[in-house]
Amino acid sequence: RRRAMAIARQVLCLSAFLSVPHARAEPIRYSVAEEAESGSLVGNVAEDAGLTAAQLSARRARLVSEDGRQHLGLDRGSGRLVVAGRLDREELCGQSATCMLPFELLLANPLQFFRVEVALEDINDHSPVFPEERVTFKILERSDPGSRFPLEAARDLDIGSNTVQAYSISPENEYFSVSYGGHSVNDKSVELTLEKPLDREEEAEMSFSLIAVDGGSPPKSGTTQVNIVVLDVNDNAPVFTQKIYLGQVLENLPEGSVVLSVVATDRDIGINGETSYQFSQAVSQTDNPFTIDSISGEIKLTKPLDFEAAETHELSVRATDGGGLSTVCKVLVEVLDVNDNAPELVVSSFSSPLPENTVPGTVVALFTVRDRDSGANGKVSCALEDQLFFSLRPAYKNYYELVTVSALDREETAQYILTVTAADAGSPPLTSTQTFTVDISDVNDNAPVFNQTSYTMYVRENNVPTVFVGAVSAADADVGLNAKVTYSLAAVQPAERPSCSCISVNSENGHVFVLRPLDYERLRQTEVTVSASDAGSPPLRANVTLRLVVVDENDNAPLVLYPAQDSSPPSSELVPVWAEAGYLITKVVAVDADSGQNSWLSYHLLRATDPGLFTVGVQSGEVRLRRPATERDTVKQKLVVLVRDNGKPPLSATAALSALLLKDFSDVRLPHGSPATEDEGGSLTTYLIISLVLVSVLFLISTAVFVARKVCKRKELKAGHVLYGADHLQSGLADAAAAGTLPRAYCYEISLTTGSGNSEFKFLKPILPSLPPQHCAVGQGPDDEQDLPCVPVSTEDMAPDNPGTLSAGQFN
Structure with a gap:
């Protein structure tokens, strides 16, 4: 486990080295004697690295060693590198000629890496030790002088001059001497050399001490006891x-x-x-x-x-x-070596989540691969299964980088599970895998999208305030605050026509409310722009057009235009007594400010002096004779015509008119006078002409006043008296025509001759008015302003007629 931790730290150090392009190429080197006291100064790493102590503290400097053990410590306040614990060179490096403690100095913000190597210098802290405390040699007495007898060399855990340098015999022996490394430079064998022949009979056994001395200061020594047994016969060694x-x-x-x-x-x-x-x-x-x-x-x-x-x-x-x-x-x-070790993959750094706007080439992970086998068995290659958005890139030696290769889209894929496979070149090859789960974090790259390209909502006129009429809805493909949608009405540009201020949108759910009652006759529809904005930074928005259509209700009664009901005295229609059934007496003209079926008018005879004498066209409003008139019929007939619309419930108005039944137009019978004599005939005709002229003049004056008040002075009238809107003129004419209520001008030609017993009343075809493109602005404010056509005046009405004949305009 310690070895695995050491490997992991080596990987971390090397990853830091790769991540820092400006890391120092040459390591910082120090030396320290083994067994130095804890806290002993090794060197000032801040000065040698070109840093200040303040930078060490601010950038959270730390030491990372390969074996994971903290042999040295760093004082961030001063930059001093000190001994952190016991340093035993023999324990750390064994018999290695050099003992190096490598580690890395890592700094953050930005990440920076320095390689530091501390050479652990040997001290003479171990004495030579022989493998055995006592060694016995059996030597033939016939051994020749110069014979050599190998000894087990003493072992000294120190190195260099602190290891064994010399051997000696104590007390000195005349028969033997000791030699050390005499055959070659690297030969460290120890041998006893026979200096002169042995004599078993004179001395069968002898004993002395073999002393090994190292080169330390002061030197240390080790001793073993050597016993010599002199043999008599055996003079050949194996x-x-x-x-x-x-x-x-x-x-x-x-x-x-x-x-x-x-x-x-x-x-x-x-x-x-x-x-x-x-x-x-x-x-x-x-x-x-x-x-x-x-x-x-x-x-x-x-x-x-x-x-x-x-x-x-x-x-x-x-x-x-x-x-x-x-x-x-x-x-x-x-x-x-055999291929018995699978490759090892150690992750040094890994970044997740990644923002979806990460540029291609961004390093996601840094890892190293190694195989403890050798040759082809230790040659490792790496592969990434999915290389559509990510790829592997060799970094340094056996280091690899996992990088992005194309743009990421969280809305398309929110998480990537990447599998890196490392395989060696053995037979059969061994593999290992490492899985990287890369989460993609959201950025505000999607504006809200409405579920409709435009919205049309309907509200009945005379609605209650704050009535709910519908809802707009927009969705954002992002998540979190980037997907939180709020609604508002877009500001109106100065060059645009101001929209109705009666609409409100709930910012949270998009519910649309109408804040105040609306009048269809003032405002038939309006458009506003609804904006949906997310909570991202910066926020993204989308606009949609909301069209509010006001649905008409039957809140306007029909308005009778002809005969005028405010004229005094009321005019009378002249009807010859010889008129046949179906004779057109007059036409009741009425309009309704509502639209649709609420403006469809029907005409009904409500009351009459003689109900059986007259009939009224239900659709046209034409008053005709039901039967031929006779002299027995009352001269002055009074009629009341009911004009009713098609709303639910229906609204109505009445038109009062009168008709005079005359034998001829020179014979005017007053309703309450006595029969005229023959002498009064001429004066009666004169009075009748004067009356007709006065009635015509009064009618023209009342019509002019009515038109001026009802059309051009909109502020004095209700919105319900508007006849036609500019943008609905054609449809309004079509509706009125269908209902038989078009304001047509009828031309009547009346020939009156003094002293004549006959009179002529001719009904001509109606004159359709020409509508010049004139407009009048009516309303109370910007929200109510509409373009309405002025009352048309036909050019035919202004032209002079034949002498003795009343024109259509003069008659009306």
């Missing part, structure tokens, strides 16, 4: 067939597998020629994965080997004969 044995072992070989066999021969016979094998005492038996058969010399495995832990093993085998003579050989075992 001899190995090879000085160095080489063996190769697959790392996956099971326990008990034979690595190799060593062979030593002894020219002696008997017990002196019997050879036994054992590992040298210098080889630790606890960690040794090998065992040797003492008789056959076979070296076997006690546990499987691990190539990743150690690529080679060096063994020392001693062969001893029955007489106590021995010799040593070296065995080198090379461990062969």
Whole structure:
């Protein structure tokens, strides 16, 4: 686990190194003696890194070591690098010639990386130690002077000059001397050298101390007791067939597998020629994965080997004969790698979520891959399954970057699950995978969208205030505040026509209300612009047109235009007594300010002096004779015509008119006078002409006053008296024509002759008015202003007629 943590920290350090383009290329190096006291100063890393102490504190400087252990500490206030704990070079680096403690100085805001290496200097804190406290040599008495007897060298955990430098014998012995490393430069073997022949009879045994001294200051030493037994016969030591044995072992070989066999021969016979094998005492038996058969010399495995832990093993085998003579050989075992380790993928940094407006090429993750195998088994390649929006990019050595390659859209994909597969080149290859879940955070890149391109809502006129008429709705593809939609009425541009201020929109739900009662005759429809805005920064908005249509109600009674009801005295229609059934007497003309069926008018005879004499056209309003008139009929007939619209409930108005039944137009019979004599005939005709002229003049004056008051002075009238709107002129004419209420001018030609017993009344075709493009502005304010046509005047009405004949305009 410690090894895994060390690897992870190495990855973190290297990722920091890759993330900082301006990191220092050369490491900062220091040295410190092992076993230095905690708090001892190593160096000022702030000065050497070109930083200030304030920068260390502000940028949260910290130390990251490869093995995860904090051997050193950083004082952010001063930038001093101090010893944080016990530093034992032998524990940290073993017998390595150099002991380096690498670590990284990481700073944030911005991220910066410095490589620091501290060399741990050895001190002489270990004494030489011999493998055995007592060593016994059995030496033939016939051994020649100069014979050498190998000794187990003393081990000193220190290095360099602090390790073993010399050996000596105490007390000095005349027969033996000690030699150290005399064969080659790197030879550190220790041997006893026989200086003169031995004499068993004179001295069968001897004993002395072998002292190993290191080169420290002060020097330290170690001692072992050497016993010499002088033998009489055995003068040949075993001899190995090879000085160095080489063996190769697959790392996956099971326990008990034979690595190799060593062979030593002894020219002696008997017990002196019997050879036994054992590992040298210098080889630790606890960690040794090998065992040797003492008789056959076979070296076997006690546990499987691990190539990743150690690529080679060096063994020392001693062969001893029955007489106590021995010799040593070296065995080198090379461990062969097999593909037994899958690649390891370690993530150094990972950014999630990503904003959807992340530019292509942004680094999402940094990771490293490694395989503890060697050769092709340790060669690793990485692949990304989905490379549509992301891809892998080699960064440095075995580091890879996961980067974006195209624009992201959260509304299309809110989360990406990316799988990186690392595979080695072994046979069969081993793989490992790492999954990255990348969430995409929202940015305000979508404006609200209404569910309709435009809205049309209806409200009946005379509505109650704040009546609900409908709702607008807009949706935003974003999320959170970016998708929170509020509604409002868009401001009217100065160049645009002001809209009706009677509409309100609820900002939360888009409900549309009409704030005040509306009058269809003043305002038939209006348009406003509704704006939907989200809560993003900056906010996005969308507009839609809302058309409010006012639905007409039957709130206006019919208005009788002809005959005028406010004229005094009322005019009378002249009817000859010889008129046949169906004779047109007059036409009642009325209009209704409402629209649709509320303006469809029907005419009915309500009352009459002689109801059986007259009939009224239901649709046209024409008053005609039902039967021929006779002299027995009353001369002056009074009629009341009911004009009723088609609303629910219907509204109505009445038109009062009178008719004079005359034999001829020179014979005027007054309704309440006595019969005229022959002498009064001429004066009666004169009076009748004067009366007709006066009636015509009064009618023209009343008509002019009525038109001026009803049309051009809109402020003095109700909205219901507006006849036609500018934008509904054609439809209004069509409706009135269908109802028989068009204000047509009828031309009547009357020929009156003095003293004549006959009179002529001719009904001509109606004269359709020409409508010049004139407009009158009526209303109370900007909301009520509408363009309405003025009362048309036909050019035919202004033209002079034939002498003796009343024109249509003069008659009306």
